Amino acid sequence: MSEKALEKAWSDHSRLWEHNIWVYPVISRRAGGLSIGINLNLDKRCSFDCAYCQVDRTIPGKKQEVDIARIEEEIETIIAAYEKNGLADFSTFKDVEEEKREIKDISLSGDGESTTVKEFPEVCKLMRKMQDKYPNHPLKLTLITNATMLGLPSVREGLKTLTEKRGEIWAKLDAGSSEWYKKINRSAVSLEKIQQNIESAVKDFPLRIQTLFCKIKDEFPSEKEIELYIARLKRIYEVSPKNLLGIQLYGVVRHTATPDVHPLEKSFLENVARKIQREIPTEVDIY
Ligand code: SF4
Incomplete structure (x- = not known):
């Protein structure tokens, strides 16, 4: 029963929770438990257009000014429900x-x-405030990002705050070559810019790389593609071995933006993990 319940809770990443607008609780495999997620993009706008994205953009998003006070209230509501009985009053979590x-x-x-989002630095401040307000729960702070904006001064200001105490950046890097990058992330920002942004962030802040591998139509990342990808990881590692906390490899599990995207065998990810570990002494996890 509980394994089934866990699978259900993992796959249920609905951002809509009770009466909250911005904040939602989710059981996260990567966080290793309950994660309080903040969704600042109600309008569903993104600087990437990943072929594997799970956000349903056939239903348009809403334009809404970011309301810091409301986000704070919503985080507190979830923590209060958690402190009451571990969210056992809610069907997604009770089992x-x-x-x-x-x-x-x-x-x-x-x-x-x-x-x-222009309020990003302010939201980071709020997250730090929440971390200090609840010392009984040693909360980590995480930014999951596609790395397109990591070089902007206002974003770096936010990153500084976010990583002051148990904070981490989880940056997406899905490709070694521009060809695969264009097929998978479909962004106007170049892969070289992404690489530059990740390198400048890892210089100063703790960071993990997140990589999704999948098949698009019948094509999957070639051996050459994996070689180029690992060469990028090596460059990032060499900038700061201490700040590169690890690599997370994962595949597609839920409904994706295009029907052309398919999962790869787990052995593909295991093989890539072995190759990374031969080149870089860092943690590699598969999800
Ligand atoms: S998966 Fe890609 S397109 Fe979807 S929200 Fe994340 S970065 Fe944006």
């Missing part, structure tokens, strides 16, 4: 084993790219 719904982090992860 999940208690230790698997232990609160782990506050994460900026929405229906678009959080760093494109």
